Amino acid sequence: MNTGDTAMPDQQELQVQQKREVEKKPESTIPARRFLPVTDIFETSDALKVILEMPGVDKESVDVRVENDVLTIEGQVDFTKYQGLTPLYTEYNVGNYARSFELSSKIDQERIGAELKDGVITLILPKAEKAKPRKITVR
Amino acid sequence: VWGVFDRTFSIPIQIEPDGIRAEYRDGILALHIPRAESQKPRTIKIG
Numbered sequence: 001m002n003t004g005d006t007a008m009p010d011q012q013e014l015q016v017q018q019k020r021e022v023e024k025k026p027e028s029t030i031p032a033r034r035f036l037p038v039t040d041i042f043e044t045s046d047a048l049k050v051i052l053e054m055p056g057v058d059k060e061s062v063d064v065r066v067e068n069d070v071l072t073i074e075g076q077v078d079f080t081k082y083q084g085l086t087p088l089y090t091e092y093n094v095g096n097y098a099r100s101f102e103l104s105s106k107i108d109q110e111r112i113g114a115e116l117k118d119g120v121i122t123l124i125l126p127k128a129e130k131a132k133p134r135k136i137t138v139r
Numbered sequence: 140v141w142g143v144f145d146r147t148f149s150i151p152i153q154i155e156p157d158g159i160r161a162e163y164r165d166g167i168l169a170l171h172i173p174r175a176e177s178q179k180p181r182t183i184k185i186g
Contacts, residue, residue: 055166081169119166 022098033095037075037121046132048107048125054097055119062121064114071112072100073121106131153178 022034037052054062057075064073075097082094103109106127113124153175160171 053166056164058165 019093034098035095036099037097046127050123052121054121059116062116066109069103070100071103074098
């Protein structure tokens with residue numbers, strides 16, 4: 001029998017997802033790193049659901065705004081709980097979060113809703129009435 | 140993407156298992172694992 005090293009590990013290791021740092025356009029005046037929150041977007045018949053992961057951000061330190069058809073989400077992390085700690089091993093870099101999305105005219109900007117729970121923010125972007133699929137009656 | 144998180148660590152020092160504290164807030168789990176008494180640095184007086 002061949003006892004060579006053909007055995008495959010039957011359990012695949014979870015891959016650590018690298019956090020992407022925000023590409024700065026306007027330069028920051030705050031000496032803190034900013035990361036792009038990992039995002040999933042789902043579409044339903046009447047809205048887009050945007051889910052962003054921002055661990056360590058609470059309701060009071062998240063800012064969601066729409067300006068010039070751009071939706072911006074920013075989250076601030078409380079750095080004080082890391083003060084005085086010497087890193088021995090780090091995978092998870094601590095930093096603030098920022099991400100922007102351009103909104104098409106199909107989104108009703110007046111009715112955007114946001115909810116934050118356990119460091120995950122869920123945004124509901126309702127479709128404008130005119131953008132919803134409709135059936136046209138043939139006479 | 141959603142699912143379950145699972146991670147195991149082996150700790151290279153003696154710890155105080157009864158003294159472990161865990162805190163979960165805003166999606167971050169923090170564990171405080173105290174060293175065992177025998178592992179703490181101590182000063183030895185030269186007589």
